[in-house]
Amino acid sequence: MNFVNSDRGERFAFKCPELSDFATVLREKSSSQECKHSTLCTRKGDSEYRAFVKPENRGNYKLSVYGKLKFSTDRSFHLLVDYFITADEVEDQFSPFPQHFGVWGPNSLAIDFGFSRRIYKFDVLACRSGELYVKLPIYKFTRTKSVLAPAVTDKGDDSNKTNGGMFNNLSTLTQYAEGVVHIKARFPEDGFYSLSLLAQNHEITDDATTTFINVANFVVNCMRSSPVASPYPKCFPITQNYQCLLLEPLFRDLHVGQTYTFRLRSPILSKVKIESQAMVKIQVSDDEEDGPGGSKSEKGRPTEEEWIAEFTAKCVGSSVCIYGCPESSASLCALYIFNVTSAESDVETMSTHM
Numbered sequence: 001m002n003f004v005n006s007d008r009g010e011r012f013a014f015k016c017p018e019l020s021d022f023a024t025v026l027r028e029k030s031s032s033q034e035c036k037h038s039t040l041c042t043r044k045g046d047s048e049y050r051a052f053v054k055p056e057n058r059g060n061y062k063l064s065v066y067g068k069l070k071f072s073t074d075r076s077f078h079l080l081v082d083y084f085i086t087a088d089e090v091e092d093q094f095s096p097f098p099q100h101f102g103v104w105g106p107n108s109l110a111i112d113f114g115f116s117r118r119i120y121k122f123d124v125l126a127c128r129s130g131e132l133y134v135k136l137p138i139y140k141f142t143r144t145k146s147v148l149a150p151a152v153t154d155k156g157d158d159s160n161k162t163n164g165g166m167f168n169n170l171s172t173l174t175q176y177a178e179g180v181v182h183i184k185a186r187f188p189e190d191g192f193y194s195l196s197l198l199a200q201n202h203e204i205t206d207d208a209t210t211t212f213i214n215v216a217n218f219v220v221n222c223m224r225s226s227p228v229a230s231p232y233p234k235c236f237p238i239t240q241n242y243q244c245l246l247l248e249p250l251f252r253d254l255h256v257g258q259t260y261t262f263r264l265r266s267p268i269l270s271k272v273k274i275e276s277q278a279m280v281k282i283q284v285s286d287d288e289e290d291g292p293g294g295s296k297s298e299k300g301r302p303t304e305e306e307w308i309a310e311f312t313a314k315c316v317g318s319s320v321c322i323y324g325c326p327e328s329s330a331s332l333c334a335l336y337i338f339n340v341t342s343a344e345s346d347v348e349t350m351s352t353h354m
Helices: 117-121
Strands: 003-007 010-015 019-028 039-044 048-053 059-069 078-089 124-127 131-137 143-150 152-154 172-177 180-186 191-200 213-222 245-248 253-255 259-265 269-274 280-284 304-312 319-326 333-341
Touching: 003 010, 010 059, 019 039, 019 048, 048 059, 117 131, 124 131, 131 213, 143 172, 143 180, 172 245, 180 191, 259 319, 269 304
Parallel strands: 003 078, 124 213, 253 333
Antiparallel strands: 010 048, 019 059, 039 048, 059 078, 131 180, 143 191, 172 180, 191 213, 245 259, 259 304, 269 319, 280 304, 319 333
């Protein structure tokens, strides 16, 4: 029998090379009622797991630990061990974990799709600004996309109430350039969110509609809502093939009559336009600070090339599209699309550091 005394929570660590997944369930010992918001499991590397356990109330509990075996035809979870926990002290004001059976973070498929093992450093992410930027190194080109969704934390309800329909598939911007997957996420309200990363092996097909496979589920603790009221612009899958990084503007809605600076990086494109207006390639220094997962660039390193243009949004209800093509093609492809809106509500732009 495994007995544990808990003082405002307990952390358990396991090393299980034979497992592909891991989960825990906490129940009140007397009633067997499940405490769905009192455990959080993460993966550390490809064989180590952690479970954070914090009962809401004082009392006696049973923690059941489950695992799923690697390379087994049986994909179900099996009970590994039980712990009996006595909660002597608990949080004065209980902060529930998001409900999730399994581990947060990457799964074993992430490595198969070419991601660096550094991805295992990402599981529970903190966001203090309402804007999240994650950079994930990858060894081979793989088309990716990310999906943001509220994580359930309030017993039976979502902790995040979306406003004005802003919370949709444009709440993330997923791009790829020079061996790094860049993920930006924008949060309409504070609370817990699930950020899922999906990957498609480009060797299977070039069809963007092909099924994407989940390679990671990150949990994000967002501490404030984004100051930007607009979602990201629509980004076409071909941008990843062309290794495009949109630097600005990073919001979909453009105000009519306002002039914006458009900036874009790509080592592949030889021609870029905004509608019929050509963008100009310039040399810029690359002394800006990277986001999480990166490092600060050293001063004096070679300059980067950027495509840049000033563009004025002219007609409410119209779309503004960035087009581009490499030197090997004469056909311009749509890369990003923006909407032109009235200026009734202000959109506060954010400072972007890449």
